[in-house]
Amino acid sequence: MIGDILRGLLAPDPRPLSQPDARLALAALMVRIARVDGDYSDAEINRIDRILSARYGLSPFDAIDLRHRAEDLEAQAPDTVRFTRAIKEAVDYDHRESVIEALWSVVLADGHRDGEEDSLLRLLANLLGINDRDSNLARQRVEARLK
Numbered sequence: 001m002i003g004d005i006l007r008g009l010l011a012p013d014p015r016p017l018s019q020p021d022a023r024l025a026l027a028a029l030m031v032r033i034a035r036v037d038g039d040y041s042d043a044e045i046n047r048i049d050r051i052l053s054a055r056y057g058l059s060p061f062d063a064i065d066l067r068h069r070a071e072d073l074e075a076q077a078p079d080t081v082r083f084t085r086a087i088k089e090a091v092d093y094d095h096r097e098s099v100i101e102a103l104w105s106v107v108l109a110d111g112h113r114d115g116e117e118d119s120l121l122r123l124l125a126n127l128l129g130i131n132d133r134d135s136n137l138a139r140q141r142v143e144a145r146l147k
Contacts, residue, residue: 021090022087022091023052024069024070024073025073025086026087026091027067028070028073028074028077029087029099029103030106031067032080032120033121033124034048034106035074036120037116037117039110041110043109044110047109048070049064050063051102051105051106052066055098055102080127081127084128085127088127093129093130096128096129096130097130097134097138099128100130104135104138104142107121108139108143108146122135
């Protein structure tokens, strides 16, 4: 399954993602942002599991399974640009904006922002077609919920 997704993502003209593949790709983005600073913490892992459970109505066990598959996909997906392009084509703007909010939630899960996380999140927002203003508003919404 992951091999099929990777082949599709790495093709010269990526095919649109199916709903299950889009879920996996979005989960992999959360894993990528959590891993970028070299500290894939329990707080970030737990946050990813909670987001997946709430976003997709998954049981805790199904959310963990999806995250495990996303970890494998993220480790094998070398090209963030093609990865996000396929997601952008599969997900409408409002849902992409909520993806940025989920990514900010993962970044802030461990209580601090790292420069690498900020840089990657800014790149991901840009690649997903989300402007800086909307990304900042998403961050502020997350920060308000965490207080």
